[in-house]
Each structure stands twice: as structure tokens, then as C-alpha cells.
Amino acid sequence: MRLRIAAALTLLAFPAWAQTVEGRFGSPARFVPQSGEGLYADVCQGCHMPGGVGAVGAGRYPALAADPNLASPSYPLTLVIRGQKGMPPFGSVLTDEQVAAVVNYVRSHFGNNYADTVTAADAKAAR
């Protein structure tokens, strides 16, 4: 019973919004965060989930964790810019620098340890 009251009180509190990613909600027209980590948290994890674990429902969002498809950087570069199937294209709302940053982030996190990196020039060439 005490637990139940505590839960009810929590519900009545006015929850505070905390800006955990610099630049989030910074513009209606483009994503503002610049770091790969920030962009992943601001955009990618909406579907690919925190930690890149993916999700399964009637369809699935591929896990990015320990993903052999990321071995070649051109694959994620193209996917982020042009989209594929249900994945929307993000080329028009990310700069070349942002595309490179998020690709480098995903390829070096979540159990992916690809040492090579891409540059803004690579992103530009992939458009």
C-alpha cells in the first residue's frame, strides 16, 4: 500500500525536461548535434535503440552491435545518406561532417572495433 501511494505521488509531480544531448531540438530543418555520440542518441537510437541492440516487432530494426556489415565504411555511409527500404534517407538533414561523425561512432562502438575512419570528404563523395 505504501508503494502504491509513492507511485501515485510520482505521477503527480511535474517532470523536468533535461537536455541530455547538446543541440537536440535545435532546429526544425536539420539535426544540430555534431558529435557521433550526440547524433546517435538524437536520431539513430529512435529505431536502432540505445546500445545499437536493434528491435523486433512485425518487422525489425537491425542491431548495429557487433555488425559485420559495418566492415566496409561505404555501406553505412550510403545507408545514412540515401536510406534503404524502411530506413529514411538523412542526407538532406545532416552535413558531411555529421554523416562521417555518426558513421565513425557506430563503427567504433557497440562491439564494433573498426580502426579506419571516414571523413567529410568521403561522405560528400557518397552523396
Next chain:
Amino acid sequence: MSDADAPTTSKPNASKIRRRDLLALIGTAAGSAVMYRAMESLSLAAESTYTGPIKLDGDPKGASVLILGAGLAGMAAALELRKAGYRVQVLEYSGRAGGRCWTLRGGDTYTELGGATQRCEFDQGLYLNPGPWRIPYHHHALLDYCKRFNVALEPFIQVNTNAWVHSATAFGGKPQRYRQVQADFTGYVCELLAKATSQRKLDELVSREDQEILLQALRGWGALDQNYVYNANLISGNRRGYDKDPGGGLSAVPIPSEPIALSDLLKSGLWQGLLPGANYEFQTTLFQPVGGMDMIARAFAREVGDLIRFNAKVKSIRQDERGVSVTYEDTAGKPATASADWCLCTIPLSILSQIDMNVGAKMQAAINAVPYVPSLKVGLQFKRRFWEQDEGIYGGISYTDLPIRLIGYPNTGYGSSGKAVLLGAYAFSSVYGYEFTALSPAERIAKALEDGAHIHPQYREEFENGIAVAWHRHPGVLGCSGSWTDATRAQHYENLCALDGRVLLAGEHASYLGGWQEGALLSSLDAISRLHRRVLAG
């Protein structure tokens, strides 16, 4: 606009960026209407081609149809095909009929992809429509089914002139009344045009005779005074309202209100909030089902619920010259097969593009060509109707350039003294939609409260609970609606809709009414008409 908060240090040309953002903002125009337009071919109005209940005359001779998906497209097809003599079965992924025609009420739980479960804490009778929430008067098919099923409708208020239009960066963040922005914008435009006419600057464009008519029209249309000036007086007061309303008895004299200065009005961008309600799809009269949008889904389910196998996840769709065979799994992962002569598939393309199926290359390419737009809705319960009691807002929508985009007030139960739920955010098809999706449900609600409190400070005292649905996290849809461009339509649309052997697709994604229930129904009725002709042809 909100770009003022955005770091621009990595950009060499800040003014250029601001302009780009401004243009994009105009494109998003504080609401979904213009974004629909941006995605759709401009040459096509969102008009329904429905001409009355479908007539599938002729004997299908026991032909069978397997329908995938129990949303409105699937259930309408099931209803009409069974009536026409087909043997029909329906497979549905979820445990509920209706698809995106859906309503959340107190006691409902919703688990999104990623595992977050929300329990809706709304009071009895209060609800959120996470998907569609309004029905234009010209969505004839949907309205006809409502009539046939006795689904009670009530007016949905799109334009409420006493609601707010708001920009974080205009008028010190103070919201302005829609009525005043509309009156002032129209008044100034008319005054300027009247000046140009009087100064003979339109002589090459308009005949002298027509100029006289134009001047009279501008004076009336813009609420201008006898000198064709838009000013604080009782004429403009009759449009924008008064500082003191007309009364009775001794202190009855009305006091006119001062218009917003033209330059402030233009720079504020608030005129964008006037645009959605001007569009065909949002013009008066709109409707909503009494009690929640899923009253329509429930009505369909009463008709065809016996045909639906729930909790059936489609794994593959295979056809040959004799028929179609679909493998599916129940929630325990137990495999099963359903077969029929024909298959009508209404599975969203975000999911269908991942399902193993042997259709032709053209249809497969079309299935793979349509990404899904994001959408976020947040329902917020408050202790009282402060928007009515304190601000005189009865139904309708306030627009803002904050990420929540709009606040939708309940279009029912006016004047009741108890609790109420409003739509606290509707971020459709924008960067903000993706950003909301990437948050946890609790964070989405907190952000909706943070933004909304700029327009209604009462939020802080009156908030009780909320629920947030981001459609890319919805396990049965993986997105809000199909996102076509002119280029993808030209290349793929007909291939998506054409019969491929024994497989036919339907749903809002196979329509020019993207994201609308009417699109789902018209697509379905068109598909089964063609299928029926094909069956009768033998």
C-alpha cells in the same frame, strides 16, 4: 525562429543558414498540413474518389482471399469480399483490430519497441488518438462506413480563432491570439494593396473599372476604415476583438484594440499558423468519432472479427500458378501456414520490405522504395480545463514553432468541471519527430510539458499524467505513414498497386491520401474491385 538556440559555429555563413531554416520552417508551417503537401505531388488535392458502397456483382465461385493486416484497409476488404461470396481469412500481427485507427484510454498498456511499457492513467471517458484524429467532410468512404455502422460523429475543431499562435522568438515568447494575427495580417495586406491601387501602381494589371470593385472588396475584406487604412477602431475591433468588449447598460462602450505592428507581425512568422486550416483537408467541417477514433475499428471488427486470426506474424508470402501460401508464427513462435487463391496484403511497407515474398521485380522495387515518416503524439491529463476556464479556448488547435508543434484541445465535453486530456505534442514528419522518437516515453512527456508550459503556464500546477506514442517505435507499423516523393511516385506507385500474379497490395501507402484512413479505404476498395474483375475473368 528556434534556430536562434542552435549552435552555428561550424558554419561559415550563419545568415544563409538562418534563411534556410526559415524556409524550411515555412515548409513545415507549424503543422502537418503543409508537410503532407511537401511530400505529395502538388498537382493533386487530397480528394476522395468514393462514389458509394462498392458493388462486386458476379459469382466468384468459392474463390478464397487471404488478407494480411486487420487495419481499416484489411477489414473493409474482408467485409466486402465476404459479402460478394468469397471465402476470406485475415491474419493480424497484433492482438487488436484497427491498426493505426487506435485509441488509448485509462487502464490500457502499450509496449513499444525497445521494451518501454506505458500504462495509460487517464480518467474514465478520456482518451488519446495516437494515430488519425480528424475526418474531413469529403472523406466520403470513411464517412459512409461510419454511417453504415452507426458510428456517432461530432465536430472536430481545426480552426479556433481564440486559440494561440506562438513562436519562442516573437513577442518575447508571449502567444498571440489566432484571431488577432489573422485580422491584422489580412488588414495590412488589404491596406497595402489598396494603397498600390490608389497610387495607380496596378494600372497595368487591373482595369480602372475593376480597381473600383477591388478597393471596395479590400475595404470590406481587410476591415479598413473610410480612408482604406487598417487601424485601431471599431471596424477592426469587429475582427480582432476589443480591449473592452461591447457591454450593456452604463459602461457598455467598446474600446478598440491596437493591431500588432506590420513589421513585428511579418518577422514573427506567426502568420504560418494560419495556413493549415486553409487547406482543403482541414477545412470545415471535420469530424471525430464520439469516444475515440477506434470506435470505427471496433465497428469494423464487429462485422469481420470472426475472420481475423490475431497474434499472427507473417514470415513469408509465396505464390505460384495455383494460389498463395503464407507462413506465420503465433506469439510463442509456433509456425503455421495459411493458403488461399489470392492474397490482399495491407502490411506496411516498412515491414513488408523485410518479408520474404516472390513477387515480380517491379513490385518488390516499389515495396523497397518507400521510407516511413516519423510522428509523435503525447496525451496529457490535467486536473481541470484551464484552457477553457482561464483562456476561453473551446476545442481547436494552438500552433507553435516549439518541437511539440501544436496543442490540440478536446473537442468534446466543453464546460465540464472535471479532468481532461489534451494533445500535448504532434511532431509529424520533421526532424523533431525523429528526435522525439529517440527519447524515452518519460522524456517525451517531460519535453511536451516544458514546451507547452510556454503557452499555458497552468501546466505546472494542473498536470497529472501523460502517455507518448512515437510511431517508429510501434511494433506493428515501424513508422507513421509511407513517404512518397514525386520521383518515387512516378517510378513506383503503379507498380506497387498493380496485381502481381495472385498478390495485391492495399493501405494508405497505396494511395494519394498518405496517412489518411480514407486513403487506406479507397486503396482497398480499388484493389478488391480489380481483384474481383480478375477472378470473374477466370
